[in-house]
Amino acid sequence: MKDFIDLRSDTVTKPTAAMRKAMAEAEVGDDVFGEDPSINALQEKMAKILGKEASIFVPTGTMANQIAIKSHTQPGDEVIVEASSHCCNFEAGAGGALSGIQFYHLRGIRGILEATQIAEAIRPDDHHLPVSRLVCVENTHNYGGGTIYPVEKMKAIYELAKSRNLVVHLDGARLWNASVATGIKPHEYAQWADSVSVCLSKGLGAPVGSLVAGSRSYIDRAHRFRKMFGGGMRQAGIVAAAGIYALDHHLERLKEDHENAKCLAYGLNRIKGVSINPDEVETNILFFDVPQTGKTAFEIAEAMKKQRILIHPSAKARIRLVTHLDVHREDIEIALEAFRMVLG
Ligand code: TLP
Numbered sequence: 353m354k355d356f357i358d359l360r361s362d363t364v365t366k367p368t369a370a371m372r373k374a375m376a377e378a379e380v381g382d383d384v385f386g387e388d389p390s391i392n393a394l395q396e397k398m399a400k401i402l403g404k405e406a407s408i409f410v411p412t413g414t415m416a417n418q419i420a421i422k423s424h425t426q427p428g429d430e431v432i433v434e435a436s437s438h439c440c441n442f443e444a445g446a447g448g449a450l451s452g453i454q455f456y457h458l459r460g461i462r463g464i465l466e467a468t469q470i471a472e473a474i475r476p477d478d479h480h481l482p483v484s485r486l487v488c489v490e491n492t493h494n495y496g497g498g499t500i501y502p503v504e505k506m507k508a509i510y511e512l513a514k515s516r517n518l519v520v521h522l523d524g525a526r527l528w529n530a531s532v533a534t535g536i537k538p539h540e541y542a543q544w545a546d547s548v549s550v551c552l553s554k555g556l557g558a559p560v561g562s563l564v565a566g567s568r569s570y571i572d573r574a575h576r577f578r579k580m581f582g583g584g585m586r587q588a589g590i591v592a593a594a595g596i597y598a599l600d601h602h603l604e605r606l607k608e609d610h611e612n613a614k615c616l617a618y619g620l621n622r623i624k625g626v627s628i629n630p631d632e633v634e635t636n637i638l639f640f641d642v643p644q645t646g647k648t649a650f651e652i653a654e655a656m657k658k659q660r661i662l663i664h665p666s667a668k669a670r671i672r673l674v675t676h677l678d679v680h681r682e683d684i685e686i687a688l689e690a691f692r693m694v695l696g
Contacts, residue, residue, distance in 0.1 A: 357683045359616075360664040362526075362609070362636060362676035365557040371597045378593030382586050383409070384579075390589030394596050398563045401599070402548050403539030407565035408574050409592060410583045413438075413525045416549035416562040418446045419581060420521045421486065423564075423573045424547065427452025429485035432473050432518075434460040436495035439488050439523055450581065454482060462632065463496020465489065467508035474516050487513050490523040491541060492530045495666075498613070498637030498674075500530045503541055510544035520544065525551040525562070529635040532606040546570070555606050555636060556598035557677045560591045602677060609636040612675040612684050619688035623695050636675045643669040645695050652694055659690035 358364045367375070381387035391409050398407040410416050417439045421431060431447060433440045435457040440447060447453050458469050475481040487509060491501035506522075513520045522545035524530075524538070531538050542548045547566040552558035564574055578584055617630035617638050625645035628638065642649055649665030656663050664672045675684075 356660050356662050357679060357687055358662045359673040359675070359679065359687060360662050362554045362674045365676050365678050367557065367559050367594055370601070371557070371594050374593045374597040375590050378589045380587035380589035383588050384584040384586060388587060388589040388592070390592040390596070394592040395563065397596065397599065398550065399565055401538050402542040402550070402565040404542065404548065404565035405568040406571035407563045408571050408578060409588065409595075410562050410564065410578055411560055411585065413523075413549060413551040413553075413562045414443045414446065415578070415581060415583050416551070416564045417488075417521070417523055418443060418450055419574050419577045419583070420547045420549055420564050420566075421447055421453060421488070422451045422577045422581075423570060424486045424519050424521065425451050425453050426483075426485070428482055429453050430456050430475065430482040431486045431488060432456045432458065432470055432484060433488045434458055434463050434465050434490065434493070434496075436460075436463060436493075437488060437490045437523065438494055438525070439490070441495070453485075456484070460493075460496065462499040463490060463493025464499055464501055464505060465509065466505065467512045470509055471512055471516075474518065484516070484518055486519050486521060488521045488523060489545070490525075492526045492635050492637070494526070494637060495639075497632060497639045498526070498529065498635035500533060500634050501541070503534075503536050503544070506541060506544040519546040521546065522548045524548050526554055526635065528603060529555055529606055529610070532603060533610055533635050552595035552598050555609060555676055556595075556602045558591070558594040558598040561595045605677065606636065609675040609677070609679070610634075612636075612679060612681060613638050613673070615681070615684050616673055616675070616688065619684070620691060623692055625695060637672065639666065639670055639672050641669055642671060642695070647695070655694040656690055659694065661687050661690050
């Protein structure tokens with residue numbers, strides 16, 4: 353029996369035995385000199401998957417987003433984002449600190465923005481105002497509840513951006529989940545962004561690693577900023593090999609995570625005092641509200657921990673659950689039983 357069932361995030365997965373074997377056997381070299389064959393193979397593979405000219409390997413999704421922002425902007429520029437998006441809320445203020453940009457927040461529906469909202473946020477050409485330079489979209493949208501950005505909305509945003517001389521960055525930390533859920537290929541989403549960041553260390557189950565993809569000249573610029581941000585690694589092929597393994601073996605199984613999240617949502621919906629709409633659960637992330645249970649989300653998390661289930665209280669009356677490759681269907685049943693006990 354497992355120690356804990358960990359539903360806090362899909363970042364908590366441990367590399368499988370087969371993944372560790374691939375890592376142990378990886379060919380390596382000094383990647384700062386561009387000489388690590390495993391990193392080079394991963395970068396080429398990812399560029400192809402995303403339909404971009406080039407890509408660059410970095411340690412984290414945060415660094416990927418921040419290098420992407422830095423490579424697109426000048427200090428003083430404005431970056432239009434959805435108000436709950438990762439790049440402006442959960443990256444330690446990096447946009448302001450490292451790129452000197454300011455964010456313009458728009459409230460979306462479960463994280464999704466309309467092109468018309470963005471059109472109104474773009475600043476006119478006036479010396480008093482910041483320059484609107486970049487739009488960031490997030491697919492799937494984490495704090496929207498694992499929401500899938502409809503590809504036609506991404507297209508409309510991209511076309512608007514091009515017509516107004518802006519660029520678009522896609523935070524595709526969980527683009528894999530969107531793609532597996534809809535059957536729309538990653539490159540079909542990525543064509544509607546100038547740059548894309550993707551993570552290997554979330555649903556795909558690799559221990560470390562993200563990439564930024566874009567045009568060759570853009571990725572060349574990103575290389576300098578990766579060095580500046582301290583992200584140039586040496587024999588990192590050991591971790592790139594885990595990423596290649598994950599792309600080859602862990603993509604299709606994301607369907608199971610989506611089914612498990614749905615199952616959790618339907619089970620939670622039957623518990624008194626829990627507020628959730630299971631129809632809104634599209635991928636592997638779900639949020640639910642607990643204002644009617646007489647307990648705070650923090651108290652519920654403590655009580656669940658005693659039942660050996662880890663969950664994430666994201667606000668006083670709000671809980672986030674995330675399914676992943678170390679959570680199986682029987683774990684869902686066990687977690688639901690524990691929720692019924694704690695909230696009953
Ligand atoms: N998200 C983490 C936490 O930081 C909240 C999680 O548990 O979900 N983009 C998106 C959409 C993300 O969800 C995350 C991580 C990142 C970027 C940053 O990735 P890392 O953690 O590798 O820096």
